Amino acid sequence: MSLRVGVIGTGMIGQDHIRRLTKVLQGVEVVAVNDIDENRATAIAPEGAKVFTSVKELIHSETVDAVVICSWGAAHEEQLLECIAAGKPVFCEKPMVISEESALKVLAAEVAYGKRLVQVGFMRRFDADYRRLKAVIDGGTLGTPLMYHSTHRNPSVPEGLYTSDMPLNDTLVHDADISRWLLSDEIDAVEVRVPRRSTRGGELRDPTIVLLHMASGAIVDVEISVNIAYGYDIRGEVSCELGVAALPNRPATVISDQHGIRQAIPEDWRERFIEAYDQEFREWIAAASAGTATGPSAWDGYAATLTADAALRAVTSGQREPIKRISKPDLYN
């Protein structure tokens, strides 16, 4: 029997996930949708899916086995808590939540429930190139990882919707998560440096350089650029004691003409991570069909939120901001 899914939030990524859940993947159907913009939900709802005007009713509906949350970050806490209260597996787009307080509430609810229900949308962990990079680091042939250079460039971000904290609490969270995962480490402190501002983003603080001090002593530097015009460019290079392992640029046709030799750069995250999102959902469907979750957990969402909070403090203080974590509940070991 197919997993019957309700999707909350039918904007850019909600539409892309509905496409993959209805047209690409097996063993799943979208039976319900909701958006605060009811007209949008109605326009996007796949054939046969019910449009719910109440999130709560969608989550508790007997016709819905599992939930996909694609609303804005600030709405995630309430929606996640409702899914846990209903005992339903839930895939939640990143950021899991946007404050430490919210993250602790989600952790406490899931721990009290006693089983993993929450999977956070850190899709890089499902990308074949990142998985190969991790296999090399874990294989140990390059020795201990010492530094990781993470480059995260967006051509542009939605004007008005992408606000001043978001380079750190919406974009950096991917680099925080992938650094913890690649290096099998935790982030203990954060520093931020703000160079000359790009005029392309108006008043938005952009670009930003972030240093993540890992518990092991390794250091990660992250470039966050969210208005760099030329494309969606994601890079990563791990410097180890005996060598360096880097993420390849996306393979693309090589064009030679009067302008020189060139390769296309992905336009946005949809293009760059298309296979990663598919794989992320393949694994989620399998886990949710068994009543649970897999991959990035609420603990990982919590760790990314702590990093974003510390980075936001570091912008103001100009100092190295320490991170204090609760001890890890057994559920996440």
Ligand SMILES: NC(=O)c1ccc[n+]([C@@H]2O[C@H](COP(=O)([O-])OP(=O)(O)OC[C@H]3O[C@@H](n4cnc5c(N)ncnc54)[C@H](O)[C@@H]3O)[C@@H](O)[C@H]2O)c1
């Ligand atoms: N993993 C990724 O690479 C990736 C890519 C894009 C977006 N995202 C994340 O997905 C989420 C949505 O991003 P987007 O780009 O699709 O934004 P968007 O603005 O295009 O769409 C968000 C939709 O959610 C709806 N919405 C907002 N609050 C709601 C609520 N309380 N209840 C129901 N609907 C609500 C909005 O009306 C809108 O239609 C964000 O958390 C974003 O960070 C992740």
Ligand SMILES: O[C@H]1[C@H](O)[C@@H](O)[C@H](O)[C@@H](O)[C@H]1O
């Ligand atoms: O919501 C998007 C998405 O998470 C992308 O993967 C990231 O590159 C963007 O910076 C962010 O705004």
